[in-house]
Amino acid sequence: MQVTFRRTGGNLMKMSTVGGENHFLNLQISQETSDWNDQVFSKLSVEMMPGVSTPYVVFSSFPDFLENQRHRRSKIIAMMNGDESLGERKVVVDCYKYAMEHIIDIDYEYIDHIPVYRVEKLYESTKTLDKTSMKNWIRHFANNDLHVMSGSKRIKERCKRVNQWVNDFLWQLLYMMNKKQSTDPEELSEGMFQELFLRFAKLFELKLVGTPNVGRYSFDIGGKEISSVPDAVVIDPGKQNSVLAAVKVSKCYSKWNVLETHTKLRKVSESHDPVEHVDCELKGQHLGGMLSVLCDSLFGPTGIFGFIVQATEVTIVAFATSENYLECIKTGNFPERDSATVRYSEKCNILTKKGRCELVRTFLDMVDLMEYL
Structure with missing residues (x-):
């Protein structure tokens, strides 16, 4: 038996191969991402970044998606920050x-x-x-x-x-x-909350379509076809239906809200999960949605944005991958460094003035970024 290693979550994990066949190919992962939870992160060499950031800080990680496109990256950053x-x-x-x-x-x-x-x-x-x-x-x-x-x-x-x-x-x-x-x-x-979020996002001229007006996407894990239907996608039909972000909606509010006691908030900060305000099933299901549209990303297959909507609470997500990540999860041959990272923002409630204002600059700059990509 030959033993190889891959890195996940900052730690090296052993992966054994027998007769040249990688055990990764036998991982028990549901073919429907609607059945996923956050346990798929370690299986797919995805590292959850610690802590949460403001929505704009998460959005500002888009240059990571263009790491291997240096000229295009510099040009887009210059346009986004242009004095004019x-x-x-x-x-x-x-x-x-x-x-x-x-x-x-x-x-x-x-x-x-x-x-x-x-x-x-x-x-x-x-x-x-x-x-x-x-x-x-x-x-x-x-x-x-x-x-x-x-x-x-x-x-x-x-x-x-x-x-x-x-x-x-x-x-x-x-x-x-x-x-x-x-x-x-x-x-x-959930359809009602989805429509409320879509109408809010369209305030900023962000172009979205939601189910049932979203097709089924698929990708390959270890030779197994995985299917996903995102609840909505931020998309540009003028660029061959390229996608900026995948959306996952739940009708339930998060477990933790801003009105809870300091004791409970301290419990969150001491938790092993750095993103306690997003349910573990939603994290996995949304990861599946982002993976399913990754090959159609406006950035190329190295990154995609996402939104997790829990009733009226919005969390922005940035999913950055190595250039050959889709091939990695297809074959199970991961590099010795982390293959993908996912970063979450704090939640912003669109029923509160603070929550709405926190999303303004991010949504407006997303619209501009779509024009430049």
């Missing part, structure tokens, strides 16, 4: 933050805690955007900069579009609240 776009981008970011705080004027942890009348009022007020409201909005996010106010017709047009998308988002939220808070309340489905 920074000024206008700041104005747009401020515009969206104003909308997240003052137009979507709700700040609650759970959907059944929001008074229905409050969302009804906001929904009615966003049906139209009169000249006075527009002027106040522009004046606020432009910080009274007359040059911006008088010369930024594109930004004004964007504000009008954002207002319409806010109305669409509030429409879905009101629909769900009416079901949840009626005299005969109904349980909210």
Whole structure:
């Protein structure tokens, strides 16, 4: 028997081969990623990065996906940080933050805690955007900069579009609240939470499609075809349906929320799992979704983004791989270094002002990045 080693989670693990056949090929991994949990991480040489970061820090790891494309990487980073776009981008970011705080004027942890009348009022007020409201909005996010106010017709047009998308988002939220808070309340489905997230993401002009408008993807592990249907994908049909991110949705909130006691929060920090706020089944299922679209990634097969949506809580994920990772999991021949890493953000609740504002810059820059890739 010949013994080889591979690295996973920072440790070397023995893998034995008999008669040239790698035992990796006999791993018990379900052919449907909907059955996966986080135990597949070690089997597939995926290291979970310790701790959680802000959404933008996780997004900022995209250069890792382009590590083997140095010229393209430098060009994209230069465009993302170009002086010409920074000024206008700041104005747009401020515009969206104003909308997240003052137009979507709700700040609650759970959907059944929001008074229905409050969302009804906001929904009615966003049906139209009169000249006075527009002027106040522009004046606020432009910080009274007359040059911006008088010369930024594109930004004004964007504000009008954002207002319409806010109305669409509030429409879905009101629909769900009416079901949840009626005299005969109904349980909210994952499809409803999926639609709420899609409408929120589309506020930023992020292009997504959700099930049932998502096809089945597949990939190979040890000669076995694995199938996955992501709940949604961020996709660009203009680039051969290339994918920026895979989305996994659950109707359940995370186990830990910001209102819990310091004792419980300390328990999380002492846990062996650095990402306690994401359920172990969701981690595995989402990893399967990202793996399934990896060969169609806008970055090439070296990385993909993801979103895990737990009711109204959003976690951003960055999955970076070695250039030949898909071949590695197909054959079981891993290099002696870590083959892939997955990084998670803190959760951001889109029902809270802080949560929405935390996602603004990341979502807007994702849209720009899709244009540059």
